[in-house]
Amino acid sequence: MNYPYIIEEGCTALGEKFVKVGGCGNFSVLKTFDCGQAFRFDPINLQDYKAAFSGVAFGKKVTFCEDTPDTNGNRIVIIGSSANDFDSIWRHYLALDEDYDAIDKAIISAVPYGHDRDEMTAAVNCGAGIRILRQDSFECLISFIISQNNNIPRIKKIITALCEKYGENGNFPTPSALVEAGEDGLFALRTGFRAGYIYDAASKVSSGEVNLAEVASCEDYNRCAEMLCKIKGVGPKVSACVLLFGFGKTEAFPIDVWMKRSLERHFPSGFDHTSLGKNAGIAQQYLFYYERWAGGGK
């Protein structure tokens, strides 16, 4: 695989720092930030780039721009940050150190020859370039609690309101800040019936009844899910999303309405995600993207 490396660092005409990073494989800024895993990024219009997204993660404002690939087909990415932040935050956040080419091959070869493998190959080709972001676990937990029975624009709106009202400097609020907000304060942000769920999550995390560090270090997926499901409003789907996007448990395989449709359409005789092991979550993103944004190859 090709490891990411800094080609150039500098400042824009406006004095904002940037780094130009090569060796990013087939990494796609567009697919990664358009596949619904992160709620605090929005597309921005920069004519020089194929795709650009701007947002906040880990308390830092950042922009990711998809530049043209180098002569070997390796993606170059412009990141609006210091070289220091690239090394300490964004390299890891974007999972640029993962060998996705190898993962993609493993996913395809884990599916039996014939119809099913053809379907999976099509999904992988369609979603190739997506990276599972390594997001903050608490932010992820609250975000996916909010996502239930909801749509993306409103999810984003609520999260923005949470950050503005209860976060420091517009950052994502801490558990204790949300406890202080109280269920009423959370309800006032138009969270609806999820206010009690958010409050319960904040309380249990802040009291240690649900220990996120323990979840992070636990190797047993079912036990991890069990711990998170102690929170009201956290069930199989939300816990799977949180474990996948917020804890790097890539064996998680969230099944929502889109995934259900995708599996029914492409694998009518059934699909066993456990055979994919640690790659199940990545395959899930491909199948999800294939169904939702590419119409499932109809």
Add this chain to the structure above:
DNA sequence: AAACAGGCCTAAA
């Protein structure tokens, strides 16, 4: 206007 949106909780068989 009525249905739906990246689920989960609760009550009832």
Add this chain to the structure above:
DNA sequence: TTTAGGCCTGTT
């Protein structure tokens, strides 16, 4: 153990 309603709100 499984199944059906209901749920805040905003948009179409």
